[in-house]
Amino acid sequence: MRVFKFGGASVKNADAVRNVLHILRMYPDDQIIVVVSAMDKTTNRLEEVVQSILARREEAFTQQCKEILAFHERIVTALFSDAQAPIYKFLEEEFQALRKKFDDPISAHFGFEYDQVVSLGEILSSKILAAFLEQEGLTSAWLDARKLVRTDAHFKEANIDWGTTENLIRRSLSEIPTVPCFVTQGFIGHTQEGDTTTLGREGSDYSAAIFAYALKAKDVTIWKDVPGMLNADPKYFQNTQLLSSISYREAIELSYFGASVIHPKTVKPLQNKGIPLHIKSFISPHEDGTIIQQAHQFDH
Ligand code: ASP
Numbered sequence: 001m002r003v004f005k006f007g008g009a010s011v012k013n014a015d016a017v018r019n020v021l022h023i024l025r026m027y028p029d030d031q032i033i034v035v036v037s038a039m040d041k042t043t044n045r046l047e048e049v050v051q052s053i054l055a056r057r058e059e060a061f062t063q064q065c066k067e068i069l070a071f072h073e074r075i076v077t078a079l080f081s082d083a084q085a086p087i088y089k090f091l092e093e094e095f096q097a098l099r100k101k102f103d104d105p106i107s108a109h110f111g112f113e114y115d116q117v118v119s120l121g122e123i124l125s126s127k128i129l130a131a132f133l134e135q136e137g138l139t140s141a142w143l144d145a146r147k148l149v150r151t152d153a154h155f156k157e158a159n160i161d162w163g164t165t166e167n168l169i170r171r172s173l174s175e176i177p178t179v180p181c182f183v184t185q186g187f188i189g190h191t192q193e194g195d196t197t198t199l200g201r202e203g204s205d206y207s208a209a210i211f212a213y214a215l216k217a218k219d220v221t222i223w224k225d226v227p228g229m230l231n232a233d234p235k236y237f238q239n240t241q242l243l244s245s246i247s248y249r250e251a252i253e254l255s256y257f258g259a260s261v262i263h264p265k266t267v268k269p270l271q272n273k274g275i276p277l278h279i280k281s282f283i284s285p286h287e288d289g290t291i292i293q294q295a296h297q298f299d300h
């Protein structure tokens with residue numbers, strides 16, 4: 001089992017989604033769990049929706065929902081040949097539910113309200129991707145991370161219950177017939193009570209590590225719009241170099257202090273199980289990128 005993580009930029013439009021299929025086709029012999037983020041800047045847009053609900057700005061709310069729906073419909077229209085494809089109905093239902101949220105009673109808990117709305121981005125992207133793969137003949141199973149990733153109730157920045165998550169993921173995969181590919185969401189989880197939680201902004205990398213940890217995956221690949229990890233942030237330094245192979249410890253240091261290529265929480269769970277992490281370019285998928293692994297495998 002391998003885990004591939006595709007972030008918002010790698011599914012930002014129809015061509016980008018087609019490119020995900022192209023990359024998956026490069027690995028016909030591997031079973032892959034695809035962890036996907038919300039498309040492009042959808043999470044930011046949904047944060048604005050939450051603000052409108054809380055500030056009771058109905059006009060802004062309606063307009064924002066409309067724009068987010070239109071954005072996803074444009075992608076779906078470009079991807080699906082069948083105008084009756086079930087994905088259209090799915091989108092309409094999800095947005096109907098979102099529109100209702102304006103009139104729902106609002107709890108005093110901002111973080112709770114935030115997570116219930118903002119998690120929609122990953123649900124939409126993962127459903128669209130899974131349906132598209134299906135249309136193109138790549139059978140996949142859609143996994144609901146809101147049933148698999150167990151967290152505490154620290155909304156907006158929930159902490160993982162590792163033991164329960166491991167059991168839930170393992171059990172759920174053992175019940176599904178073998179398929180070449182699973183599609184699930186980054187960034188989201190659920191509490192013991194079944195409420196949706198999120199893991200903190202940019203948390204989809206972390207989700208990939210969580211799934212890999214639970215399944216003791218062969219490796220994780222984070223597909224990015226950069227060639228890999230660099231030795232310094234190109235925003236501030238010239239002549240930066242691509243690091244082809246670094247240790248977990250170096251990767252943790254770089255994720256906190258260097259170029260923010262991966263979410264800082266991602267490396268530790270992989271290090272604990274000795275699972276290698278690749279950072280590769282979705283623009284040049286044949287390039288090697290960076291591998292992060294146990295230091296002794298390449299130290300002299
Ligand atoms: N969609 C979420 C965010 O934009 C999670 C992620 O992209 O990693 O923060």
Ligand code: MG
Pocket residue numbers: 007008037038040043202
């Ligand atoms: Mg994102």
